[in-house]
Amino acid sequence: xxxxxxxxxxxxxxxxxxxxxxxxxxxxxxxxxxxxxxxxxxxxxxxxxxxxxxxxxxxxxxxxxxxxxxxxxxxxxxxxxxxxxxxxxxxxxxxxxxxxxxxxxxxxxxxxxxxxxxxxxxxxxxxxxxxxxxxxxxxxxxxxxxxxxxxxxxxxxxxxxxxxxxxxxxxxxxxxxxxxxxxxxxxxxxxxxxxxxxxxxxxxxxxxxxxxxxxxxxxxxxxxxxxxxxxxxxxxxxxxxxxxxxxxxxxxxxxxxxxxxxxxxxxxxxxxxxxxxxxxxxxxxxxxxxxxxxxxxxxxxxxxxxxxxxxxxxxxxxxxxxxxxxxxxxxxxxxxxxxxxxxxxxxxxxxxxxxxxxxxxxxxxxxxxxxxxxxxxxxxxxxxxxxxxxxxxxxxxxxxxxxxxxxxxxxxxxxxxxxxxxxxxxxxxxxxxxxxxxxxxxxxxxxxxxxxxxxxxxxxxxxxxxxxxxxxxxxxxxxxxxxxxxxxxxxxxxxxxxxxxxxxxxxxxxxxxxxxxxxxxxxxxxxxxxxxxxxxxxxxxxxxxxxxxxxxxxxxxxxxxxxxxxxxxxxxxxxxxxxxxxxxxxxxxxxxxxxxxxxxxxxxxxxxxxxxxxxxxxxxxxxxxxxxxxxxxxxxx
Ligand SMILES: Cc1ncc(C[n+]2csc(CCOP(=O)(O)OP(=O)(O)O)c2C)c(N)n1
Ligand SMILES: O=C1C[C@@H](O)[C@H](O)[C@@H](O)C1=O
Ligand SMILES: [Mg+2]
Numbered sequence: 001x002x003x004x005x006x007x008x009x010x011x012x013x014x015x016x017x018x019x020x021x022x023x024x025x026x027x028x029x030x031x032x033x034x035x036x037x038x039x040x041x042x043x044x045x046x047x048x049x050x051x052x053x054x055x056x057x058x059x060x061x062x063x064x065x066x067x068x069x070x071x072x073x074x075x076x077x078x079x080x081x082x083x084x085x086x087x088x089x090x091x092x093x094x095x096x097x098x099x100x101x102x103x104x105x106x107x108x109x110x111x112x113x114x115x116x117x118x119x120x121x122x123x124x125x126x127x128x129x130x131x132x133x134x135x136x137x138x139x140x141x142x143x144x145x146x147x148x149x150x151x152x153x154x155x156x157x158x159x160x161x162x163x164x165x166x167x168x169x170x171x172x173x174x175x176x177x178x179x180x181x182x183x184x185x186x187x188x189x190x191x192x193x194x195x196x197x198x199x200x201x202x203x204x205x206x207x208x209x210x211x212x213x214x215x216x217x218x219x220x221x222x223x224x225x226x227x228x229x230x231x232x233x234x235x236x237x238x239x240x241x242x243x244x245x246x247x248x249x250x251x252x253x254x255x256x257x258x259x260x261x262x263x264x265x266x267x268x269x270x271x272x273x274x275x276x277x278x279x280x281x282x283x284x285x286x287x288x289x290x291x292x293x294x295x296x297x298x299x300x301x302x303x304x305x306x307x308x309x310x311x312x313x314x315x316x317x318x319x320x321x322x323x324x325x326x327x328x329x330x331x332x333x334x335x336x337x338x339x340x341x342x343x344x345x346x347x348x349x350x351x352x353x354x355x356x357x358x359x360x361x362x363x364x365x366x367x368x369x370x371x372x373x374x375x376x377x378x379x380x381x382x383x384x385x386x387x388x389x390x391x392x393x394x395x396x397x398x399x400x401x402x403x404x405x406x407x408x409x410x411x412x413x414x415x416x417x418x419x420x421x422x423x424x425x426x427x428x429x430x431x432x433x434x435x436x437x438x439x440x441x442x443x444x445x446x447x448x449x450x451x452x453x454x455x456x457x458x459x460x461x462x463x464x465x466x467x468x469x470x471x472x473x474x475x476x477x478x479x480x481x482x483x484x485x486x487x488x489x490x491x492x493x494x495x496x497x498x499x500x501x502x503x504x505x506x507x508x509x510x511x512x513x514x515x516x517x518x519x520x521x522x523x524x525x526x527x528x529x530x531x532x533x534x535x536x537x538x539x540x541x542x543x544x545x546x547x548x549x550x551x552x553x554x555x556x557x558x559x560x561x562x563x564x565x566x567x568x569x570x571x572x573x574x575x576x577x578x579x580x581x582x583x584x585x586x587x588x589x590x591x592x593x594x595x596x597x598x599x600x601x602x603x604x605x606x607x608x609x610x611x612x613x614x615x616x617x618x619x620x621x622x623x624x625x626x627x628x629x630x631x632x633x634x635x636x637x
Pocket of ligand 1: 440441442443465466467468469491492493494495496518520522523524525526
């Protein structure tokens, strides 16, 4: 036995976090950058006391909402390609409950975050304590149990010495690229303050090695054979490719063999759009070019993708009779999808190794790649110059709102701005190396299609959970990860209303973010979805009790917090506002009133949604028939 040191559980936790390092490709860096806090009685006297006494190198932030600050932490680790994290401490009860949505967001996106919610008393002496619900069939159940299904690792600490084995396990999970996600350690509020004689060895510097997983010779031989047998393979770039830093290998591979490249939301900007073989986003929110290439392909080389419904157009994007799948992923589970050939390995290493085995190979795509790309680029130009007309206007989302209703919106919001034109204006105005972030609503669709990322790793979409409220909180996390980059949060009015508390944290801490608020006065994409599937417009527009379209002054709200604000309803105004916003040191909000139904739509994507099988409405019955017909051509599993 070596020396011991007497610390509270919370003090030991903070001391341990300071000693965790990560090593990737020979570069060693501290793994835990800091901690977000919302203190309550459950954690202020434990973790709060420990941080006040000695935070070490940890940066300490006061969050405003547990979900918001956890989203910021998640965005930070995503931006850091999972090589650095923030911890998040919450008080017990409602504070813990507020973490559940964020934990699920991290889990769906395979993003590491250390969640530290306080728990009820281990001794149970004062029970029921404030915020403790009493579950009659088990006093062992607390709010924190709700975090179990959404954590990659979950533990409850009722004695100080349990912390040691728990933290070791948590960091093993947090630094494993194949199982990365939220690690949740719930510490009883009395235990946080209890002392123990910890072995000093527990606090020695620990380096976690994120070694690249090598593909086996067998896997490489089989994969090369599959590619050689293919006339039209397609590179489908997912988030795993980005985390693996596989840009150079992808470009070289695609270039040499004439393989078109398409991307998912998570993979977007791994390779910049200016690369000639890049056909843009794929699937439900994809470009015409990417979706045509996917349909023509006889082999999909899926790199670090989960093949979600948005990527596969609910398993209708490919010709499943002829198309095969080669799945390269560090997660074995992911490689089994769509009956693909599994290569359980790192993307960068695998692409490089495959490159060496394909000498003399060429696809049959030839000039088709540039044809598809130019046709899409022309379509994007059209979308950038959509102009509203008071009569005979044909919006992108068709046959839903009459001209009369569109005019009503134009009058109520005082705008004639089309969403696609607004987004492209932003894309043209921001510096190329700035970062955009979004996650829910109609904007992810426009972003995946229309946002041309010209610098790698400048596009940050949370579309694994598509959680409203990530947009603003996420921007803060990104700014912490990249303090010298301008960060633009692309957010709808609905998402902004749902959660924007961390705008205050950004202003308070001097971490500048820019919010690009698209106000179409409603849950626009859901309104599109219901009407496209035969329903009427039901509870998705923001109309008041008298039926009038609401026109909320969001700029004023942000101004109240201390942000510099702008109102911009034309492309010129947007560009001018962005230019001025670049000069500011404080966070900014640019409010744009945009017309509903003017987001991009179509391009052969299809989404399987639960249309009512029986209905009194003829249009719903027709929608159900259309869905049933489409499902006939979909792969069933
Ligand atoms: C937390 C959460 N609740 C509900 C949803 C379902 N949902 C997806 S988009 C959306 C509306 C988004 O409205 P807004 O942000 O204004 O974007 P718009 O579609 O109008 O562009 C809703 C309710 C979600 N994704 N996340
Ligand atoms: O239900 C949804 C519809 C999608 O269009 C949207 O982007 C997403 O946020 C969602 O939850
Ligand atoms: Mg909206």
